[in-house]
Amino acid sequence: MTPFDKAIVWQSEHSTESFEEILGWHLGHGLVYSTPTTFLLAHETHYDPDTNDMNYDSPPNAWFVQLAAATGCANPIREFLRVATRPQPWAIWCRRNSFRLHAYPWNALARKVRLS
16 A cells, blocks of 8 residues: 555544545645655644644744655655755644644754654
């Protein structure tokens, strides 16, 4: 199964929003990255570390990775950090079935995945 196929399956099993809807939104407002080994949807937002929440009314200071899938030994977060159009202070995402945001300072995450 390709990363694109994995993303479609995951989205259909874990969200009421269709894959086509989020893909279309990201094509116009975010980042879509697809290769034979990695698929990503991400967008810029404002992250408040004090409340652990996102806010779209303030200038962006974070990337929110909405969907990431990979095959083999590909690391989708490493690929995301490599292809994001510009670094932000934060990279955030939710894990699996949780709505809780997980945030990493960009530089710390880059060191963790051995980018820098």
